[in-house]
Amino acid sequence: xxxxxxxxxxxxxxxxxxxxxxxxxxxxxxxxxxxxxxxxxxxxxxxxxxxxxxxxxxxxxxxxxxxxxxxxxxxxxxxxxxxxxxxxxxxxxxxxxxxxxxxxxxxxxxxxxxxxxxx
Amino acid sequence: xxxxxxxxxxxxxxxxxxxxxxxxxxxxxxxxxxxxxxxxxxxxxxxxxxxxxxxxxxxxxxxxxxxxxxxxxxxxxxxxxxxxxxxxxxxxxxxxxxxxxxxxxxx
Numbered sequence: 660x661x662x663x664x665x666x667x668x669x670x671x672x673x674x675x676x677x678x679x680x681x682x683x684x685x686x687x688x689x690x691x692x693x694x695x696x697x698x699x700x701x702x703x704x705x706x707x708x709x710x711x712x713x714x715x716x717x718x719x720x721x722x723x724x725x726x727x728x729x730x731x732x733x734x735x736x737x738x739x740x741x742x743x744x745x746x747x748x749x750x751x752x753x754x755x756x757x758x759x760x761x762x763x764x765x766x767x768x769x770x771x772x773x774x775x776x777x778x
Numbered sequence: 779x780x781x782x783x784x785x786x787x788x789x790x791x792x793x794x795x796x797x798x799x800x801x802x803x804x805x806x807x808x809x810x811x812x813x814x815x816x817x818x819x820x821x822x823x824x825x826x827x828x829x830x831x832x833x834x835x836x837x838x839x840x841x842x843x844x845x846x847x848x849x850x851x852x853x854x855x856x857x858x859x860x861x862x863x864x865x866x867x868x869x870x871x872x873x874x875x876x877x878x879x880x881x882x883x884x885x
Contacts (some may be wrong), residue, residue, distance in 0.1 A: 721873040763869040768821035
C-alpha cells in the first residue's frame with residue numbers, strides 16, 4: 660500500500676519560498692508509470708491542482724502558478740518536493756501530495772500540511 | 779481551463795435518503811471524471827473514477843454516471859458516515875480542475 664507524507668515549515672514569510680517534501684513509502688517514485696502531484700486547498704475552499712512530476716522526471720505545472728513553481732524528485736530518498744516562490748497570504752493553504760492510479764485520478768494522498776504565509 | 783460547476787453547493791438529507799450531486803464541465807471531457815469524498819481535516823478519498831467505475835473498497839451505494847459535460851454522483855441510501863463534502867475532478871486536460879464542492883449535511 661502506497662503511503663505519502665508531507666513535511667516542511669508550517670509558517671513562511673511573505674515574499675519567501677515555500678518548500679515542502681513528500682516522502683513516499685510502499686512504492687518507488689521512479690517506476691510504475693505514475694504521476695506524483697501537488698494539490699492545495701485554501702481554508703474552507705475547494706481544491707487546486709498545482710502540478711506533477713512523472714516517474715521519468717518530466718514535470719507539468721498549472722499555468723496559473725507556473726512562473727513560481729518547481730517540482731523535483733530525489734529518487735535516492737524516494738521523495739518529491741514542491742517549491743513555491745514569492746509567496747503571499749493567498750498561498751496560505753493545506754498542501755497535499757498525491758499519486759494517481761492511472762488516468763490522473765488521485766488515489767493516494769498524504770495527510771496534508773498546513774502552510775501559513777504571514778509575518 | 780475547463781470549469782467544473784457542481785450543484786447544489788449544499789444539501790440537507792436524512793439517513794436512508796437518496797442523494798444526487800451533479801457536476802457540469804464547461805466543455806466535453808468524455809468520461810474523464812472522478813468523484814471524491816472529504817471529511818473535515820482529512821484528505822479527499824477517491825470514490826468513483828472514469829465517471830462510473832467504483833474505486834476498490836468503496837460501498838456500492840455510491841454510483842456515478844454521465845459523459846461529455848454532465849455527470850452525476852448518487853448515494854442510494856445515505857449512511858451516517860456519508861455526511862461529508864464531495865468534489866468532482868476533471869482529468870481530461872491540463873490543468874486538472876475540481877468542482878467547488880457539495881456539502882452533505884444532516885437534516
